[in-house]
Amino acid sequence: MKVNGQPYRTIWLEGKLVKLIYQPQIPHKFEIRTLQSYQETAHAIQEMWVRGAPAIGAAGAFGMVQAVLAASPHNYQSFVADAAEVLKNTRPTAQNLFFEIDQVLACIKASNSWEEACQNAVAQANQSADESVKACEKIGEFGAELLKDGDSILTHCNAGWLACVDWGTALAPIYRAARDGKKNFVYVDETRPRGQGTRLTAWELGQEEIDHAIIADNAAGYFLSGNNIQIVFVGADRIAANGDVANKIGTFSKALVASECKVPFYVAAPLSTIDFNCNSGSEIPIEERSQEEVLNTWGLSEQGEFISVRTAPAKSAAKNPAFDVTPAKFVSGIITEKGIFHPSELHQLK
């Protein structure tokens, strides 16, 4: 996708270096940052310099490449096993992170030497990233068939190209439809507490010249019940075998309101998001993040400085679960790179 008219991926590998679009300052500043080691990459995942299930999957894979390249040829196996643990311990909910790390780890284990392990890891991680881009592009194609010219879409959080290597998941159908000449409008949930909708989705859509308006998370029900929205697209951090969907906090409420208002609710995610070892949503661990995210908001001051302001009373506390689980019964379909499936059909993909 484009930034200021130039094509970019969200994250990529250059030799030993991982480069990424530094997301905490978007939409106010566009900056590429370089991560020198797998530890720096782990830190970047934890601090959400990069976020979104497919993108942190790629970050995990690239981090594993950095680990094997930095390892001593004589004990690289234990070194990369440790690195895998460090990288996996950055975020608990997204399935893709574990999936992609394990793919590179298996590749390294199957190699006969450190040199071969390095070559295979680089090839695997880059291939995974390329496949991830292709999968998102396919998600876009399948999802775009659901969109008519003139439709308005609600989306929550950022499941756009900044959450992936490119194209996005929930936003890919919108980008595809735009390239096919359809004019659509996107209602962008602010997505408190971190504001990924306001900061990232609105910025992405603006760069791609897609018409949109930001709404408070509270306003989604108003627009869904008022016949303003024809379809909902969200991403997923993990999908259980029964079709329950873990995604950004607030997704559950939107799905429920969409169901009540008879607006189709679609989850867009690559197959690597499905955790067949997880029978239902109740088994998915939900990350609790710092209460400071709720008590404060970050933005650009009139003087152009990036600052955090405290909105809450000095003595009040907060609770901050980062994800919730949407029961499969509220999901109209799951848009994958292999087509669109009803949640009850997922077992066919195992």
Add this chain to the structure above:
Amino acid sequence: MKVNGQPYRTIWLEGKLVKLIYQPQIPHKFEIRTLQSYQETAHAIQEMWVRGAPAIGAAGAFGMVQAVLAASPHNYQSFVADAAEVLKNTRPTAQNLFFEIDQVLACIKASNSWEEACQNAVAQANQSADESVKACEKIGEFGAELLKDGDSILTHCNAGWLACVDWGTALAPIYRAARDGKKNFVYVDETRPRGQGTRLTAWELGQEEIDHAIIADNAAGYFLSGNNIQIVFVGADRIAANGDVANKIGTFSKALVASECKVPFYVAAPLSTIDFNCNSGSEIPIEERSQEEVLNTWGLSEQGEFISVRTAPAKSAAKNPAFDVTPAKFVSGIITEKGIFHPSELHQLK
């Protein structure tokens, strides 16, 4: 209720002056402001120095007193009729504003002289404010019967004493229960875009030493579905004759989630909130406020300055409906000063 241990009302009349707690700087600064004329009072309502249906009802009544006191004895009737229009045009949704203004206006019209009109208006406005306090206290008594020791409550926006003359509506049962020795816990929705939950409700509860935590609006579904919350209390800006409830944007989604999770959902409001001329929620006008409320957030900087930060991209727009309508079928009961009624029973109160 108390501020720093001292008792206050939210708004009161002193001679020709209306005094109020200036709410835009709460929770960071506590300040009483004085309004010299009905025009200043109208401005204060419009700019939300005072907000909440019962409190703006009182502000409207006090504004009418200011108008009649400032009128010429010879043409006061047309002067107060004009003032009533100005005061009514400040906010479109809350029923209490129109109700209280009309009460004072009727009193003035029924008077035989300007002197008598002044006396009657002052008496009527003060009596209304006192009755409003009593009504809220009764709402607290009826509502507290729904609360068991140890229950957790979800509330949205601010329907506390800052939204009333005293006691509050949705929070009155919690204050009553606390005085009766019950220990309860309140989940406080942030209530974007204006953050009345974070700024006002959390501050009120803190001043009254009620345990609470602020949550992102998106997190209400997570806690409702996780058996963390036993009951929901919200206020109302207008209630239609069929029991549909107009309240702060986001109320509809919370009601729907509460219904799905089988958590009782109660609306607390004085009878003056019921508009028997309005057959259903679809007839209630919904105020659209400035998109700047969504694109920015206001708070306290680390240097202790009150500033607004821009969270959204420079070029993105927003949509900002201030209220939504919760269909009567999702309302377990309406807590009034006359008792608790099912929405289908409202016609008995006409």
